[in-house]
Amino acid sequence: MTVAVEIRSTQVKAGSLLLDPKNTRIPADRRSDNQRQLLHELLAHEDVKELAASIAKLGLFANERLVVVPTGRRFTVLEGNRRLAAIKLLLSPELAPTPSQVKYFRSLSAKADLASLGKIDVAVVPDRLSAAPIIAALHTGDSKRRWSSLQQARFYHELMAQGLQPSEVAEQLGISLAQIRSFLRSEKLHRIALSLDLDADTRKRVEDPRFPLTTLERFIESQTGRKFLGIELNDEKGFVGVTHPDRFKAVLAKVVSDVTTKGMTRRINDEADFQKYIEEAEKDLPETKKRGSFDPDAFVVDGEATEELESGERRRSHRPSSTTPKTSPSVVPRDFVCRSQVAKVSAIFKELKSLKIFEHRNSTGVMLRVLMDVALWSYIKREGHADAICDHIDKNGKKRNYNPDWTPPLRDLISYAVDKRIFQGMTADGYKSTRSLAAKDGNYFITIDGFNEFTHNPYVTPTEGDLRALWDRAEPMLEIILS
Template structure:
């Protein structure tokens, strides 16, 4: 068998496709049979092809037949391509309109890479292996849920919860009570812990984030001991899923444990990164005995986490206007380290356009004369009692004692070319205003219902 590039027009579907109970007699019948089996699945496949193209890791297998090439493997993909290029092949007007709309939304490949087999018999062993499961390890061995999560960069809340339990076990190995609670949570309440740390407000106030297989702390470990001990003790005991199911309940929990949370004044200038098995020697500060004359070891430079690399990286906005969403998404692609000046300007711009957009959509009239007023109006709407810990920095930076200085800094980022923003300043502002943007988006969604 050999590989070749072929035009979609030269391909035809297999009339003896084993997916069909009976052989088909034409291309139209073959397409109709695939649509009868599951039109929604073929529409989703077509949408994926229009958006991202064909999967380059799975080539189509064809067999020459006169002027055409019969598709032995990949009939659904080729059917989707045929319908995208010629929606009239669909048997109903409704499906024709849907495929036409999908085709107009992206770019549809006109040529595809194929494996050319001389005969059906030559391709048969490989096609059978592709569709009949693991075959004792010879075929494709599917990932289990944990492996899927790890491939996704530990992206699921449950996997993040497991990373945190691993890290806490290493960090506080000397604390028997905490370790016992961690073991209980890991064994019986891991999804509850995942629900808590899957909430960006909880992570933000506790000062933790995740980077690959590492847990990242905004505070020294010892400043984290009290809240982690409280969290694991509560989850191992009286705090069930019914008490932390909603965002409001989780924020209420944060208020209850306010005294155990690390103080913002103790926040590190640069976060520390720890793996779940041992401190990351490239990132964790080296502890030395300050009273010893030989304590001359310097703190190695710590690697910044992905959470810190880009503006508002943990924030999603789905309910703001289209233009605001486009600006926000473009701003999120900015690297703070590589483009600190542009990132600093965009912090100010993004915050301003989001609070202005919210005011327009929700009809806020008061407090719209200046940036402080616009931010203040938004804060009063999303946090009227001023008791949401996740918004404490936003209140402090824009409305309270140091607010005037911070707002002046934001203005200088845009208007003063003598101002040279520090990356640490940009990160601090991004982290402070990120929860506000999230709450504004949620408020817009709630008002739209």
């Protein structure tokens, strides 16, 4: 249940407002307690000049209050750092880092109503966590200036760093647990990439807020991509290493370099594309040891690079062990609850949750598919869409004439449900994740066609990583149809 946020509206002097040292827009390795340095970072990367020009011409809009938290006698801005940076530069152009920029902001300042910028409307919240739902609603949905995927991921990581569990972040922000886990995995891989010895040009591209994190996510979701990186999915850490650290670093450096290359996003859409890419990439990789393992947390701690550990070594956690969630033995996460009132759906869910994934991979795959099939059709009937979808897919009624109890295939059910937006409360990212299940690619396990391969093909057995990735992709839908 989402907790109501205590908000107090007031006006404060612009001089009493501080830029946020933990601002999600600023990469962890470039954050600072120095206000001027933060200002320069935002000016360099976040279109502050354009925003300042708009404010100088039109002023501040009344519906765009800054969200702040008390910091002694002053206030730290949690939402609205770009606007505050623009206001500071209009009020004090000499804060800009170069003479040409100082001249530019002086010209804007001369046109602005500076008196109206002296005091600013703000919404005061008691702490950072109370502001999280407000900030998420502004930047992770269809907002005017939506965060990039990388910035969203950093936001969720910051919440985790404050002691929340993924399930708590999901509940607090109204986002599916699977999406939170996916962002956290990708963000951790990106932080590890920043700890590598990259050339200056590659590092600049990887540090860019527009870094295509979703492309990196494809490597984590793909069985072939994970094998290339040398990682396996893990509920507790996001992923763990199953190759030598030197091999992992070499592959990751190659991947992040290529991911920022124009056209890379469109080159890897299925397993065949991954295979082709890997064959080409292998030619450029240095010779390293391959056998080994590693703990990803040994590479980064709270965004800072650390010395990696060799196979077999482990770093002690900085957090009490009691706060570390254990990996679920089944494909169903420990904190996922089925509330379906349909007896068969509840029974299937209970049976699936009782299966230990490492002992029953085939059974888990089959039962997961059955759960989606039965639960989705039950949801479609409950919401009154059954006749419409049957008429849509069986236009001439031939299948129903032959079998009055005929129901459409699972992939068709998912495609229809996504196209018609029938899932109550599902986010845009949730629909994107669910739609990907219906992709026509039997070689890509994280799809319904891939499901069919290990259900019907006697030579195909899913891995634990495949099954957990499949659950993550389906979870936005499962959270709704099992409610």
